[in-house]
Amino acid sequence: MATVKRFLAASCLLFSALLVLNSVPVLAQGNDASRISPRARAIHDSAIVIDTHADTPQRFLDENFDIGSTDPNDVGHISLDKARAGNLAAEFFSIWVDPETNQGHFAQHTLDLIDSVYEQAARHPDGMTMAFSVDDIERAHKQKKLAALMGIEGGHSIENDIRLLRDFYRLGVRYMTLSWSNTNEWADSSGDIDDPKIQHHNGLTAFGKNVVLEMNRLGMMVDISHVADKTFWDVIAVSKAPVIASHSSARALSNHPRNMTDDMLRAVAKNGGVVQVNFFSAFDDQKYLTAFLAQSKEQEAAVEQYVAKKKSAGEPVSYLDKDRIERQWSARIPRPPLESMIANIDHIAKVAGIDHVGLGSDFDGVSGATPEGIDSAADLPKITQALLDRGYGADDIHKILGGNTLRVFKEVERLSREFEAQPAQGK
Numbered sequence: 568m569a570t571v572k573r574f575l576a577a578s579c580l581l582f583s584a585l586l587v588l589n590s591v592p593v594l595a596q597g598n599d600a601s602r603i604s605p606r607a608r609a610i611h612d613s614a615i616v617i618d619t620h621a622d623t624p625q626r627f628l629d630e631n632f633d634i635g636s637t638d639p640n641d642v643g644h645i646s647l648d649k650a651r652a653g654n655l656a657a658e659f660f661s662i663w664v665d666p667e668t669n670q671g672h673f674a675q676h677t678l679d680l681i682d683s684v685y686e687q688a689a690r691h692p693d694g695m696t697m698a699f700s701v702d703d704i705e706r707a708h709k710q711k712k713l714a715a716l717m718g719i720e721g722g723h724s725i726e727n728d729i730r731l732l733r734d735f736y737r738l739g740v741r742y743m744t745l746s747w748s749n750t751n752e753w754a755d756s757s758g759d760i761d762d763p764k765i766q767h768h769n770g771l772t773a774f775g776k777n778v779v780l781e782m783n784r785l786g787m788m789v790d791i792s793h794v795a796d797k798t799f800w801d802v803i804a805v806s807k808a809p810v811i812a813s814h815s816s817a818r819a820l821s822n823h824p825r826n827m828t829d830d831m832l833r834a835v836a837k838n839g840g841v842v843q844v845n846f847f848s849a850f851d852d853q854k855y856l857t858a859f860l861a862q863s864k865e866q867e868a869a870v871e872q873y874v875a876k877k878k879s880a881g882e883p884v885s886y887l888d889k890d891r892i893e894r895q896w897s898a899r900i901p902r903p904p905l906e907s908m909i910a911n912i913d914h915i916a917k918v919a920g921i922d923h924v925g926l927g928s929d930f931d932g933v934s935g936a937t938p939e940g941i942d943s944a945a946d947l948p949k950i951t952q953a954l955l956d957r958g959y960g961a962d963d964i965h966k967i968l969g970g971n972t973l974r975v976f977k978e979v980e981r982l983s984r985e986f987e988a989q990p991a992q993g994k
């Protein structure tokens with residue numbers, strides 16, 4: 568089934584489920600303030616913390632999940648309470664359209680997900696506000712509200728129409744991941760690059776290059792997470808603005824094609840961009856990845872069996888159900904320590920430089936497979952503690968927690984003002 572393939576080839580798939588059989592209760596490890604020193608707490612609380620990738624909109628739309636939920640048994644990573652406890656200032660909510668189940672109406676589903684984020688903000692005006700710029704993030708932070716931004720995950724959302732790209736920008740989308748796990752008609756993906764049945768383009772097509780340039784002109788950040796290596800290099804050659812890898816880790820530490828090689832990390836540094844580390848254990852920890860791959864066939868078969876059973880009974884199959892099964896399988900592999908994720912931050916800081924690393928959790932998109940101690944946004948201060956323990960100073964920690972992402976966003980905005988007098992890219 569596609570779900571496991573997605574996990575292996577990509578991530579960021581299924582939103583988290585409410586129905587959990589084998590998972591650790593959320594608050595058992597979360598909010599463990601005793602492990603945060605006063606210094607770490609002070610550094611963390613004086614930062615503008617930005618996470619560039621959470622799949623929570625799937626929950627808003629499909630589960631009718633309310634971000635104001637205070638349910639202690641909810642296994643989701645994001646709520647307003649959890650964000651507040653973790654001093655999360657801004658979240659880029661992922662607008663991800665499943666390319667298999669939404670054939671023929673990618674744009675419509677994109678619009679539905681965008682609407683779901685706005686509706687949450689409308690429901691909670693005291694705790695959450697839509698944000699479209701660096702200024703908006705800073706203003707929301709002063710007002711102690713979660714700044715809600717949006718990034719489209721997968722270029723198939725624009726249905727090969729550059730006008731739709733502009734419309735999505737006007738609706739507030741501030742980054743786009745050029746591909747998800749699926750190669751689209753203008754950008755190759757790492758998720759299916761070895762699949763001979765898929766028609767590839769040797770990176771970006773001419774139209775794909777126009778998409779990148781139009782994103783530069785609009786002020787929409789170009790996100791290279793998920794893309795095939797050649798697509799990455801094409802983007803680096805074409806983009807006139809710094810790029811982001813909104814939720815990617817280091818291939819040197821977990822050998823997955825979705826992760827960044829050291830050469831790529833150095834190229835992002837030269838480009839002025841930032842790589843936001845993914846919290847998914849399979850992307851951060853080789854041992855976990857190996858164990859995950861070892862059971863993948865069996866897991867896939869379990870999901871297939873379930874789907875076949877439901878279908879033969881004439882019942883619908885929901886993502887929630889598939890996610891529940893995947894969580895059970897994930898739970899069979901011991902969670903790696905938080906250090907495995909911190910090691911990725913450290914590696915990228917060493918190879919690319921301290922100005923080029925940030926946080927891109929993939930919260931609510933990894934079926935609960937995050938490192939020990941990271942059960943929700945409430946646990947973000949533990950990252951500050953761990954960085955402090957590794958010898959990072961306050962200024963560097965602030966850069967990692969959000970400063971670098973703000974810098975890139977600001978530069979993309981500035982360049983956009985420079986480019987906007989130029990003619991738009993055509994069809």
Ligand SMILES: [Zn+2]
Pocket residue numbers: 577578579580720793814
């Ligand atoms: Zn993803």
